[in-house]
Amino acid sequence: MSYLLVLGEREALAWVLREGRMAFPATRRHEVDRLAVGDELFLLTTRGCFHNPVRDRTRVIGRAVVSTRVEPLDPPLELVGRRFTRGCKLDIGVLAPYRTGVEVAPLVPKLDAFPRKDVWSIWLRRPLVSLGQHDVNLIWSRLRRVGRPVSEHLPTYLESIRPVAAPGR
Template sequence: MTIVISYLLILGEREAVAWVLRESRMAFPSRSRSEVAKLKIGDDLFILTTRGCWHNPARDRTRIIGHAKVATSVVTYDEPVTIAGRVFTRGCELSIKTLTPYLTGIELVPLVPQLDAFPDKRSGAWFIRLRRPLLEISDDDAQLLRHELRNVCRDAATVIPEYLAAIRPVHAISRRK
């Protein structure tokens, strides 16, 4: 029997969100991280976008926007991938199951007091744990997130085009100025 581990899949840049959704893959930097090394086929990923992901932190919130499964083992790429100016040397394929509509999702802050993943509940102290690509969460946390997403998520295939149409590359925006 294979044990499924659940993670928050943390995306802090809208171009990364577009790449993940378009490619159905997750890319990781070369820096060694134990949680990336542990990732295996069938693990659950709750897709999280940080407050700064959409480049408007005054408006946006850190949100859980969907659910995916790891579809392949993490492998080293023959050619590194560059996303939003950052280089990624390895990754895995994803099966993206559900997504919330663009710029919506389950706000994380109200859930922090209930989540085991954030043992330090002080205001702002928990956020430091989101400075990585993956954060392992408990079965109870995964169950809570599944419950919260149940009524707001849609089949990913129907929502991905909405995201891809709305997300413009940062470099394209800056060239227009």
């Protein structure tokens, strides 16, 4: 199976890239329950991921493969005010340069993953969006033009993503 892995917060993105893992909230989602070793994930950052939705666009920035089953996190992960209780390891192979990648909006008319083209972004409120082979081929054909081995761009991501200051600091 192949999915878009939706990342809507820069600190969460940095954690995923630094740790090579994905964490999921306690809310039960059938797509998370079905995730299996070998599944392909296209890392997607939302417009709000970097806290500037006017400038930023929803983009596919990388490609990973699930390398372990989704299992309980002990202890649970606390990140950006949210609690994550399950997770899996990822083998991240390809990453686009920082704040670039494949812009999703222009592809929406061609993507089967979004049945309602007028409200496509509503599907990005879940952690995983299932992709058919047509969508995988379309996204991968564009991502491989800009993506490079993760080691080339990972340092820039990790140096550029600063923690969000807590209120009152």
